[in-house]
Amino acid sequence: MCNELIQIGNPDRIQNFIEKIKEKKPLFICVIGNTETGKISGISAAGANPEITDFTPAADMEYLHFNRCKSIDGVPVTPDGIPTPALITKAALDLGDIPYMVVVGGAKILPKTPYIDLGGTFGTNISSGNAVKNPKKVFEKARLFGENISKVANYLVIGESIAGGTTTALSVLLALGYDASNKISSSLPNNPLELKLKIINEGFKKKNAKFGDFKNHPFKAIEYFGDPMQPACAGIVVGAANKIPIILAGGTQMAAIAALVKLIDKNSLENLVIGTTKWIIEDPQSDILDLVKQIDQNIPILGINFDFSSMKYKGLRVYEEGIVKEGVGAGGTSIACILNSKNKISIEKLQKKIEEDYEKIIMTPREERRFGPH
Amino acid sequence: MCNELIQIGNPDRIQNFIEKIKEKKPLFICVIGNTETGKISGISAAGANPEITDFTPAADMEYLHFNRCKSIDGVPVTPDGIPTPALITKAALDLGDIPYMVVVGGAKILPKTPYIDLGGTFGTNISSGNAVKNPKKVFEKARLFGENISKVANYLVIGESIAGGTTTALSVLLALGYDASNKISSSLPNNPLELKLKIINEGFKKKNAKFGDFKNHPFKAIEYFGDPMQPACAGIVVGAANKIPIILAGGTQMAAIAALVKLIDKNSLENLVIGTTKWIIEDPQSDILDLVKQIDQNIPILGINFDFSSMKYKGLRVYEEGIVKEGVGAGGTSIACILNSKNKISIEKLQKKIEEDYEKIIMTPREERRFGPH
Numbered sequence A, B: 001m002c003n004e005l006i007q008i009g010n011p012d013r014i015q016n017f018i019e020k021i022k023e024k025k026p027l028f029i030c031v032i033g034n035t036e037t038g039k040i041s042g043i044s045a046a047g048a049n050p051e052i053t054d055f056t057p058a059a060d061m062e063y064l065h066f067n068r069c070k071s072i073d074g075v076p077v078t079p080d081g082i083p084t085p086a087l088i089t090k091a092a093l094d095l096g097d098i099p100y101m102v103v104v105g106g107a108k109i110l111p112k113t114p115y116i117d118l119g120g121t122f123g124t125n126i127s128s129g130n131a132v133k134n135p136k137k138v139f140e141k142a143r144l145f146g147e148n149i150s151k152v153a154n155y156l157v158i159g160e161s162i163a164g165g166t167t168t169a170l171s172v173l174l175a176l177g178y179d180a181s182n183k184i185s186s187s188l189p190n191n192p193l194e195l196k197l198k199i200i201n202e203g204f205k206k207k208n209a210k211f212g213d214f215k216n217h218p219f220k221a222i223e224y225f226g227d228p229m230q231p232a233c234a235g236i237v238v239g240a241a242n243k244i245p246i247i248l249a250g251g252t253q254m255a256a257i258a259a260l261v262k263l264i265d266k267n268s269l270e271n272l273v274i275g276t277t278k279w280i281i282e283d284p285q286s287d288i289l290d291l292v293k294q295i296d297q298n299i300p301i302l303g304i305n306f307d308f309s310s311m312k313y314k315g316l317r318v319y320e321e322g323i324v325k326e327g328v329g330a331g332g333t334s335i336a337c338i339l340n341s342k343n344k345i346s347i348e349k350l351q352k353k354i355e356e357d358y359e360k361i362i363m364t365p366r367e368e369r370r371f372g373p374h
Helices: A011-021 A050-066 A086-096 A135-150 A165-175 A193-206 A218-225 A229-240 A252-264 A266-271 A288-295 A314-321 A330-339 A347-363 A366-371 B011-021 B050-066 B086-096 B135-150 B165-175 B193-206 B218-225 B229-240 B252-264 B266-271 B288-296 B314-321 B330-339 B347-363 B366-371
Strands: A005-008 A027-033 A100-106 A115-117 A156-161 A246-249 A272-277 A301-304 B005-008 B027-033 B100-106 B115-117 B156-161 B246-249 B272-277 B301-304
Touching (some): A027 A050, A027 A086, A086 A347, A100 A135, A100 A229, A135 A218, A135 A229, A156 A229, A193 A218, A218 A252, A246 A330, A252 A272, A252 A288, A272 A288, A272 A330, A288 A301, A314 A347, A330 A347, B027 B086, B027 B330, B050 B156, B100 B135, B135 B218, B156 B330, B165 B252, B229 B246, B246 B330, B252 B266, B272 B288
Parallel strands (some): A246 A272, B156 B246, B246 B272, B272 B301
Antiparallel strands (some): A115 B115
């Protein structure tokens, strides 16, 4: 397992966490949302073009439920045609027989799946300085859901799908006063950091605010500069973490959630880890280790140690070049799949399944993808 | 326990079911919806007047979550001021520390709580012969949710809140060919059976159909003459029952669900019981025993053996006169609360809690009820 799982943090704390969740069935919760920020040209790779990124979270959820998308043809891809990390997530959920639920923090395009509604609305462009309506209300509903689900599930793996989410994560971390400018990752191979900061600065200017002005105001930070995934995700964590362990499944976006949770209910941080991929941990253009250290150095980071370099298909091999990297809880669900398998599922087996699923997608004719097999 | 629980059916099967769920924590799922049928004057007691019945399911869910309603002032009451059975449900959930979720089958008024959306729309008056849009789609989403939740929960207690639901249950049972006319209960002390049948006959006339014409067409029966709670409820059962036990928590409305499930996936009936109240089982104006016998004589019926005759308040004592009787999973959650308490919670203790909660409601000034305590 040592080779399969990168472990960063206090070894006792990590061991203790793993003992708590090992061989237990998790519940995967994917929190989705839309922010207009994701549609700014050059910001997000979560869609073949900016306009279609609105459909990406819904399509990701449909892929998890139906093995095909209903809101778009095919599966979400980057502008270069690289498939959504939901491919990895789906393989992990299937192999591990892991149940899942969709939570909508606020979306323009709703998935054609069952989903939990928290009364949120989609987010606007953060350059407006008015990003999310009523984040506190959404948080409170999410907290209630988290409380209830914590009495049923052994532990939670919480992922996200929101195009533009790394930009809004950066924005919130800056509002809260973190040194985050060079530390947030991107779904694009070349992190468009300058563009991100330009948009963020516009938003702060609109509010006559400086970085750090909201270091004690998590909900204001979300309201002005965040995205609708954030209050939903933070609420579930705060509702559930005092009862069951949580894997925050994602890259630097989940660092922003941890930073918000720290301000709302610090104790919740004691029962969680960040679970992500090797590609995030080793990303030269971001620094999740330092971000987490700034928030709370005791939060462990676990990373699934994938190696896609020998994959049959280029669309998967390029993950090794830092394209996509993470999303839809790909890293966290993979970790859960392996930890809960009683050593039956190796990382090789999971990678094999990902390859097979990818093959199925590219081999399926367009019409059949859309309407299902005959 | 014998005195606390009325048991009807094969004793071995009942014992076997109880063994499976005993001392395990359930998940309570309340499926809500609206049908315009509920707003016909004289049809439903689920609201002080017909117009307000639209708000009753949402208000019931708010009471479960917040101990007070947000969509209406106070709690839902009958035209005579008798409080909603959600009062019983809430006491059982609280005492038993039972988690819960709201599922919306199709509603005009959505609850200000987290809820699972299945893409359904509210139902129209069944006299139109076009009661529910796309019941199959809602069913399929509910089935997916049921499948997922069955991997997390030990067992389910599934209740409902939909004003007009006994009329739509009767209508569907008649469409499926059951001898049900004199056997469906009512929230009103005097079952308005003539009115119910008049409305139902209008619907059948619009479709040029006879009772029994849909005995092999469960989804057509719902589409023409049912309500939006039904496909959601049936879907959850079919999705979950092959993995975990289910208490269908309700009166004769749940008989209609069992009848639908029988046609869609007969095997699902093997892992469920109907859990209700003494007031339903002993109701001289309905006959759940015969209904269930017609559907599948092997389905056990459990009834919580409440005795409200010594309650301090008239609003509770009148339950003994057959007013309200059941709803919001009151009977099933009470059964689960007692069975899972390791003999710590007696029926007396539960009744005491119901009395205390009732007292709190009637003692709370209107303004505070609405806006919460200061």
